[in-house]
Amino acid sequence: MLLKRLEGGELRFGEGRISGYIAVTLALLSLLGVCAFHFPEYLTTPELRAAYDANVLRTVMFVSLIISGSLGLLNFVRNTNKRAGLLAWALIVIAIALGGHRVEVGDIPTDTPYIGLDWFILDLLGSTLIFIFIEKIIPHRKQAILRPEWQTDLHHFFVNHLIVGFVLLVANQFVSGAFGWAVERGSQELIQDINWYVQLFLVLLVADLVQYALHRVYHEVPFFWRFHAIHHSAKTMDWLAGSRQHIGELIATRCFVLAPIFVLGFDKSVLDAYIIIVGFQAVLNHTNAQINFGWLKYIIVTPQFHHWHHSSDKAAIDRNYAAHFAFIDYLFGTAIKGQKEWPQDYGVVGDYVPEGWLKQQVFPLTNKK
Structure with a gap:
């Protein structure tokens, strides 16, 4: 209030x-x-x-x-x-x-x-200092820092950071209980003997392939779309919009993405680097920033690539699923091709998702769209 x-x-x-x-x-x-x-x-x-x-x-x-x-x-x-x-x-x-x-x-x-109160404080300070600066220096479109819907997204940012400890506890319990049988120490030692940079690429690739599959399920299965629609309901894109996510989806994604990482047993320093990259890229890809990545846009996910995923334009529906590597969408035929410009409109078609953090947590359980 x-x-x-x-x-x-x-x-x-x-x-x-x-x-x-x-x-x-x-x-x-x-x-x-x-x-x-x-x-x-x-x-x-x-x-x-x-x-x-x-x-x-x-x-x-x-x-x-x-x-x-x-x-x-x-x-x-x-x-x-x-x-x-x-x-x-x-x-x-x-x-x-x-x-x-x-x-x-x-x-x-x-x-x-x-609960991760210290993580919330550090992340909020870092995100505001870095990404608001980027958005003001090279904006994609002119918009206020406190644009419409910012209160809802800040509430999501606050809650999702505070419950980081709970989410990790649930994910660890799920992964160890459901996939502990698949852990093989010899295989994990082989993985850890691989070059550090190759391990980092592999953990990002494995995580993105799992996330790609989950992302398609969220979009193509009506029940799961009701949860994922919360993330897509933002009608203005910036660094804070990426925080808009239903708690149920947040927990489910962490559980299934961590499963193969847990089984393969990557080096801890690699996992630490992976966590930093995931956090940075998740925010960057939602920023209102006009960054020219050149030919790299076909390899990695960029703000322009991910903005099209959030577009309500007909050509953009159910496209550009990848979180790290854009080439995954090109390989599976789900990339938007030939889009040299940026989308004009964002949000879910029909704009039927309510505003407000609490209303959005209840929405998937009460709405049948």
């Missing part, structure tokens, strides 16, 4: 609105960081705990609070609508009251259930 009360539309320098939004974002992330410091065993991911220095994070949080407070004050002075500045200062006061950057962290248990 707070998000809906903030102004929408194009942001212009000098109005005080940009400072207000940055202030609110930094204040909110700082408050979430304070919560993570208080309950790290439940609010942080075990893999990330070993990768960052708590003292560095304290410094970052302290600087963020100062910047947020300064920008909130600027918004309060420059903008006739002072809600953003007031909200930022309210969040700052709460964060400081809870201990701010001085919260001490002791020994952290490693066997507790958790």
Whole structure:
């Protein structure tokens, strides 16, 4: 509700609105960081705990609070609508009251259930800094940062990141239970002896072939399409639109994509690189960015290639399924050929999917289209 009360539309320098939004974002992330410091065993991911220095994070949080407070004050002075500045200062006061950057962290248990609050904070900061910059420097089409539907997509982004621990737990239980019998240590050692870069290509290829098959099922089987239609319901494409995904589809995709990866047993460092590439490419392919990939567009999935998959144009329906390698669609005859331009319209034909995160979670169970 707070998000809906903030102004929408194009942001212009000098109005005080940009400072207000940055202030609110930094204040909110700082408050979430304070919560993570208080309950790290439940609010942080075990893999990330070993990768960052708590003292560095304290410094970052302290600087963020100062910047947020300064920008909130600027918004309060420059903008006739002072809600953003007031909200930022309210969040700052709460964060400081809870201990701010001085919260001490002791020994952290490693066997507790958790949600990825730290992953959400880092990913949101990284995504906004990188992809909003790209979209503003080389936009495909002129559109506001806070375009229509952004609140719904931000809710999806928030929830999907917070439940990352739960999703991985479900996926690991499913894969080990259903495919544990297929694991053969000798075969896995052979895979791990392969050149690192070849392993990385293979894990991306295997994952994409599985995802391609799943993607076709999502489109061509009516029951599964009701879930996948949520992802396609975005009528404006940008870096945030890729987060729009039903929880059921998110879990199912993770389970089946991880299955062959688990059985084949790729090196852990290869899997770490794969996760980074998947995350980056998933966001990049939805961006509103005019990037010329040249002949590579026939090899890898690009924003233009994936934008056609989201188009509601008749020629684009059930095409361009691949997530990493465009040549898979060309091999199976599902690629859109000869499209030198970008699509004009996005979304599901008929525009029958409701807006709002909760409505979209319920939609597949109540709608029969």
